[in-house]
Each structure stands twice: as C-alpha cells, then as structure tokens.
Amino acid sequence: MKIIIAKDYEELSAKAAEIMIGLVRQNPKAVLGLATGTTPLGLYAKMIADHRENGTSYVHIRTVNLDEYKGLPKTHRQSYAYFMRKNLLEELDIDLNHTDIEDGMASDAETECARYDAVLEKFPRDIQLLGLGSNGHIAFNEPGTPFGSGTHVVTLAENTVKDNARLFEDVSEVPRQAFTMGIRQIMQAKKILILASGANKAEAVGKAVKGAVTELVPASVLQLHPDCILIADRDAAAKLENI
Ligand code: GLP
Numbered sequence: 001m002k003i004i005i006a007k008d009y010e011e012l013s014a015k016a017a018e019i020m021i022g023l024v025r026q027n028p029k030a031v032l033g034l035a036t037g038t039t040p041l042g043l044y045a046k047m048i049a050d051h052r053e054n055g056t057s058y059v060h061i062r063t064v065n066l067d068e069y070k071g072l073p074k075t076h077r078q079s080y081a082y083f084m085r086k087n088l089l090e091e092l093d094i095d096l097n098h099t100d101i102e103d104g105m106a107s108d109a110e111t112e113c114a115r116y117d118a119v120l121e122k123f124p125r126d127i128q129l130l131g132l133g134s135n136g137h138i139a140f141n142e143p144g145t146p147f148g149s150g151t152h153v154v155t156l157a158e159n160t161v162k163d164n165a166r167l168f169e170d171v172s173e174v175p176r177q178a179f180t181m182g183i184r185q186i187m188q189a190k191k192i193l194i195l196a197s198g199a200n201k202a203e204a205v206g207k208a209v210k211g212a213v214t215e216l217v218p219a220s221v222l223q224l225h226p227d228c229i230l231i232a233d234r235d236a237a238a239k240l241e242n243i
Helices: 009-026 041-054 080-087 109-122 158-167 183-187 199-210 218-224
Strands: 002-006 031-034 062-065 067-069 127-130 152-155 177-180 192-196 228-233
Touching: 002 009, 009 031, 009 041, 009 127, 009 192, 009 228, 062 080, 067 080, 109 152, 109 177, 183 218, 192 199, 192 218, 199 218, 199 228, 218 228
Parallel strands: 002 228, 031 062, 031 127, 127 192, 192 228
Antiparallel strands: 067 177, 152 177
16 A cells, blocks of 8 residues: 655645546546545545646546445435535536436335446446545445445444534434445455545554454455555544654
8 A cells, every 4th residue: 555644634635636637637538436525525626626727527537436325315415426416526527427326215225236236347447536434444334344245235333423423413314324335346446545634534544554454444455455545644644653
C-alpha cells in the first residue's frame, strides 16, 4: 500500500483530485467506483471545479457506487443516490444513465444483489474510491464480512448507525440495513484510492495499514491489493508515525 500523509483535509482532497482527474483525462472512458460519506466531499468539489474551469469531460465515463441504504428511495435526501447526484453527478456532463448504484427500494433483495453483481462484472472499475468507517469498515462491509463476499445486504453495526446518525434528524431514522458491494469486488478494481480524515479514523487507519490482515478489520484486506493508495491527513495518520 502506498501511503500519502497530507497536512490537512484540503491537501488530502487536492491530492485525491489529482489522481482522480488525472485518470479521467488519461482514460475518458474510465469506469469509476465512487463512494459516499463526508470524506470525499472535498474531492468531489474539486472535480466539479476542474470540470467547469478546465473542461475535463465525463461524457464517456461510467460510475458505480459502493452502497445504498435499504428502504430509502433515490429521492430521499439521505439516500446515497441523492447524495451522489447533488454532490457530484448532476454537476458534471456525465450521462446519468451511466451511473449505477444499488436500488434501496428493490422489492427482492436477492435479485437486486444479482443485478448489481452483473453490473460490476460488466464494467470493471479502473479505480475504486473508498472512505473508512471508524470500525475499519469499507463500503458497508462491517467487521467479520468474508473477504470473498459479493453484493449483499448487511445489518449495520451499532457504531455505524451512530456515526451516520449525524446526517439524519434523529438516530431512529437511520436505516438498519443496507446493500453493499462486497470485499471481493472492491479488490477487483485496478486501482484503489482510500481516504481517511480526522482523529476518529486514526485507530482504524493504524489497524488497516499495520495490523494483521483479518476479516475483523475489513480495510486490512487492502494490504493485499497491488495498487492501493491511502491518503490520510495528519490526524487520521496519528498511529502511523514510524512508517
Ligand atoms: C459510511 C459509508 C462508507 C464510508 C463511511 C465513512 O458508513 N457506507 O462508505 O466510507 O461511512 O464516512 P465518512 O467519510 O463520513 O466518515
């Protein structure tokens, strides 16, 4: 794993944007695996600014997202589909029909997981962007998820529900289940870019980078990926001093 320590969130976002925009310019037909959460917001703002100022085009780009809350429609403000449209996709020249995410309202979860598995198979990702849960989760793959997993429905860990409650009016509104891309599929991306910001991620970053590769720390699997870059700001990198 290549590790970049940024002095702050601004620098983290700038370095991530350099990688993502560089890839889009180099391969205008790239498939991007995208992520939600607050961490990629700075990167997304820079992608939008670059698109407006420098004309980087997303006309032939495809995107697939990591995860979606089960039970939230695409129009719900806390759904990840809504988040992606508002914070990135609607601001680019991308064809929204070429942007995929699990359907939180699918009537049959098994069929939806199979549909998404097929999408991921059909469009191999050139890059997969990841955030990091404070318990070491990636996408919604909670500790204990088999490394071989494909798209599946998860019951969220109690601390994930608490962490994510800040974006809802009340913790009781946070869905308890979600669809997520599996760890096997995350690992299939040609390149992985994982971002971590803030002191509450330091423990998880330390375990992911320096700890044992174990299903108990989902992000530790990234040590096995041939082209994975972690960008952490100083607070998130606090446990990596001797690296
Ligand atoms: C959620 C998402 C993850 C994300 C994590 C961290 O649980 N499912 O994909 O990485 O939150 O979010 P944040 O970047 O807001 O800390």
